[in-house]
Amino acid sequence: xxxxxxxxxxxxxxxxxxxxxxxxxxxxxxxxxxxxxxxxxxxxxxxxxxxxxxxxxxxxxxxxxxxxxxxxxxxxxxxxxxxxxxxxxxxxxxxxxxxxxxxxxxxxxxxxxxxxxxxxxxxxxxxxxxxxxxxxxxxxxxxxxxxxxxxxxxxxxxxxxxxxxxxxxxxxxxxxxxxxxxxxxxxxxxxxxxxxxxxxxxxxxxxxxxxxxxxxxxxxxxxxxxxxxxxxxxxxxxxxxxxxxxxxxxxxxxxxxxxxxxxxxxxxxxxxxxxxxxxxxxxxxxxxxxxxxxxxxxxxxxxxxxxxxxxxxxxxxxxxxxxxxxxxxxxxxxxxxxxxxxxxxxxxxxxxxxxxxxxxxxxxxxxxxxxxxxxxxxxxxxxxxxxxxxxxxxxxxxxxxxxxxxxxxxxxxxxxxxxxxxxxxxxxxxxxxxxxxxxxxxxxxxxxxxxxxxxxxxxxxxxxxxxxxxxxxxxxxxxxxxxxxxxxxxxxxxxxxxxxxxxxxxxxxxxxxxxxxxxxxxxxxxxxxxxxxxxxxxxxxxxx
Ligand code: SIN
Numbered sequence: 001x002x003x004x005x006x007x008x009x010x011x012x013x014x015x016x017x018x019x020x021x022x023x024x025x026x027x028x029x030x031x032x033x034x035x036x037x038x039x040x041x042x043x044x045x046x047x048x049x050x051x052x053x054x055x056x057x058x059x060x061x062x063x064x065x066x067x068x069x070x071x072x073x074x075x076x077x078x079x080x081x082x083x084x085x086x087x088x089x090x091x092x093x094x095x096x097x098x099x100x101x102x103x104x105x106x107x108x109x110x111x112x113x114x115x116x117x118x119x120x121x122x123x124x125x126x127x128x129x130x131x132x133x134x135x136x137x138x139x140x141x142x143x144x145x146x147x148x149x150x151x152x153x154x155x156x157x158x159x160x161x162x163x164x165x166x167x168x169x170x171x172x173x174x175x176x177x178x179x180x181x182x183x184x185x186x187x188x189x190x191x192x193x194x195x196x197x198x199x200x201x202x203x204x205x206x207x208x209x210x211x212x213x214x215x216x217x218x219x220x221x222x223x224x225x226x227x228x229x230x231x232x233x234x235x236x237x238x239x240x241x242x243x244x245x246x247x248x249x250x251x252x253x254x255x256x257x258x259x260x261x262x263x264x265x266x267x268x269x270x271x272x273x274x275x276x277x278x279x280x281x282x283x284x285x286x287x288x289x290x291x292x293x294x295x296x297x298x299x300x301x302x303x304x305x306x307x308x309x310x311x312x313x314x315x316x317x318x319x320x321x322x323x324x325x326x327x328x329x330x331x332x333x334x335x336x337x338x339x340x341x342x343x344x345x346x347x348x349x350x351x352x353x354x355x356x357x358x359x360x361x362x363x364x365x366x367x368x369x370x371x372x373x374x375x376x377x378x379x380x381x382x383x384x385x386x387x388x389x390x391x392x393x394x395x396x397x398x399x400x401x402x403x404x405x406x407x408x409x410x411x412x413x414x415x416x417x418x419x420x421x422x423x424x425x426x427x428x429x430x431x432x433x434x435x436x437x438x439x440x441x442x443x444x445x446x447x448x449x450x451x452x453x454x455x456x457x458x459x460x461x462x463x464x465x466x467x468x469x470x471x472x473x474x475x476x477x478x479x480x481x482x483x484x485x486x487x488x489x490x491x492x493x494x495x496x497x498x499x500x501x502x503x504x505x506x507x508x509x510x511x512x513x514x515x516x517x518x519x520x521x522x523x524x525x526x527x528x529x530x531x532x533x534x535x536x537x538x539x540x541x542x543x544x
């Protein structure tokens with residue numbers, strides 16, 4: 001065991017360096033008598049947050065659209081979430097936005113401004129422009145850079161320990177019975193991309209572990225997420241006996257620049273581009289969104305992604321090129337040649353580097369896994385069902401997003417619930433009880449790869465799912481192991497092991513929800529009544 005920092009201090013380990021992890025660490029390190037260690041499997045900059053373009057939703061007094069209100073933000077969030085949200089969590093989220101934005105402002109986050117107030121963008125399913133941004137389309141990097149500055153300063157001042165390129169390969173607990181609290185983390189050096197399997201295992205004792213590990217976009221072939229988004233936190237929490245909820249709800253972003261047209265490179269084109277007037281057209285040149293939803297291109301993301309997926313299939317059946325395009329040429333025509341490069345400098349530079357002049361040609365796009373609404377179930381203070389284990393950001397299921405997240409609500413969620421977690425740290429010994437169904441998986445014995453898992457999940461658990469496909473996927477997943485042999489040179493790979501665990505969980509949840517709601521679309525239960533009950537699972541042996 002690594003020597004404890006000081007027995008008198010509350011020992012807090014934060015895992016992950018996206019917005020929620022950085023903010024939680026920076027706030028916790030300011031508390032008296034708290035020893036904070038921030039562990040991340042890559043560098044601090046390697047997070048999903050860093051790539052966020054569109055922005056962060058906030059209705060504040062320093063810039064709000066005429067007629068907009070916190071209540072309208074609440075209503076839009078509930079509508080996008082298809083009624084599956086926790087109303088109390090949503091109200092808390094929306095009302096807290098002003099406070100968190102003010103803190104970021106004080107910490108030097110350079111939000112774009114116009115006429116003294118915040119510049120506001122519009123995204124799908126928002127009834128008013130209320131998306132704050134930085135550098136046009138570098139919002140995530142702008143926020144993360146400021147938070148990383150805070151964290152590095154705190155580390156420099158000895159108020160926080162930083163462990164980059166270090167993977168958490170297990171949570172230590174005071175026993176294996178249900179109700180046993182966390183006592184620390186097991187650490188291993190992480191390789192490129194965060195994978196691990198080699199190197200000395202170390203145990204770091206802790207009173208509190210805050211999971212802030214992000215999502216699992218890497219479950220699918222097409223994703224907007226970076227390589228490290230392998231569901232690690234959910235897999236760790238599952239092994240530790242925490243209740244997991246809403247795992248079937250995975251959001252697909254409608255407009256990833258088609259990797260088939262970029263030589264395999266993945267690049268998301270922000271929904272804010274549609275907010276400025278860009279349209280979706282098919283390979284025959286026609287729009288198809290007006291027939292799919294009254295809000296057309298600005299419908300909720302699940303609706304838009306499904307419509308693209310459906311249109312691609314129809315085009316193929318008609319013998320046409322099954323390609324859908326994001327047409328921003330109409331924006332350039334209406335707002336001027338220079339508008340796109342001014343408003344979206346990073347997207348402009350990137351699509352041009354990939355060979356597209358988007359002021360003159362539409363961009364081929366595909367839906368891609370983007371955000372996991374489900375995760376480790378928490379209460380409103382980010383406490384999980386395991387004493388001492390908190391979860392914040394995408395890894396958590398706070399109930400804020402319901403069955404489909406409203407665009408640009410996730411950065412805000414990361415801030416609001418990270419603060420709530422830090423304010424609740426002293427009560428770490430108690431944990432909420434959540435009802436959950438026990439679930440057990442047998443370990444298979446055929447070595448698997450991340451690419452194999454991605455191909456299987458894309459075909460069986462992507463934008464459209466059905467019972468037969470999910471059953472086959474579950475069978476295949478059950479035959480696989482990510483244990484020794486999966487990566488013969490390096491031993492078991494934590495990333496592949498986490499992916500396999502979360503793939504099995506998603507397949508089980510998607511099979512169990514026999515209706516279509518929000519981002520979960522079952523072609524065999526398209527019209528079934530939208531049951532509103534939540535699906536929650538806990539690893540069998542950890543049941544009381
Ligand atoms: C985007 O810019 O389209 C992504 C924003 C989000 O996922 O909230």
